Amino acid sequence: MGHARDIEDLIDLMARLPGLGPRSARRAVLMLLKKRGPLMAPLAQAMAHVALTAKDCTRCGNIGTTDICPICADDRRATGEICVVEDVADLWAMERTGAFKGRYHVLGGTLSALDAVGPEDLRIPRLVARVAEEGLREVILALNLTVDGQTTAHYIADVLEGSGVQVTSLAQGVPVGGELDYLDDGTIGAALRARKRF
DSSP states (O other): OOOOHHHHHHHHHHHTSTTOOHHHHHHHHHHHHHTIIIIIHHHHHHHHHHHHHOEEOTTTOOEESSSSOHHHHOGGGOSSEEEEESSHHHHHHHHHHTOOOSEEEEOSSOOBTTTTBOGGGTTHHHHHHHHHHTTOSEEEEOOOSSHHHHHHHHHHHHHHTTSSOEEEEOOTTSOTTOOGGGSOHHHHHHHHHTOEEO
């Protein structure tokens, strides 16, 4: 195509991002090249900085730049409620709604027999420990309505049975097979308000 190899490499890397195919990646790289000074250089700097400073919250699994994320560090969020999500993207989707004022727990995935992902591969033992340590009243399971998501939800409910904590799940306003990160804020907020015992 007449592009330099390093530009082709950048296009290939961009095409690996979710939502960007080869054509979209080509357009994005072209835009970055046209705006090297005001856009590309600051973007490269910010990416390099975040690559060095980003870390997982040791308490909940959120991504931030400190050992304890701002949500966990905020005493006003210690409501006795914890919302369990599959991934950080789901946590961010819940936060966009502004409907939940408690804290979160990011599992880091779901149980999957096909992919050989068991409870020890997720943050489920840490969740059980948090229920005891933080004296939680309610654990809200906000997992995706996929087979693996619901298998994980049932497993967590079984593990927490007898702990004294109420286990609830989001209302069925979330479509079956849907993923939180792709839902609008109103749907997530309504589902959170209409949650029920799991």
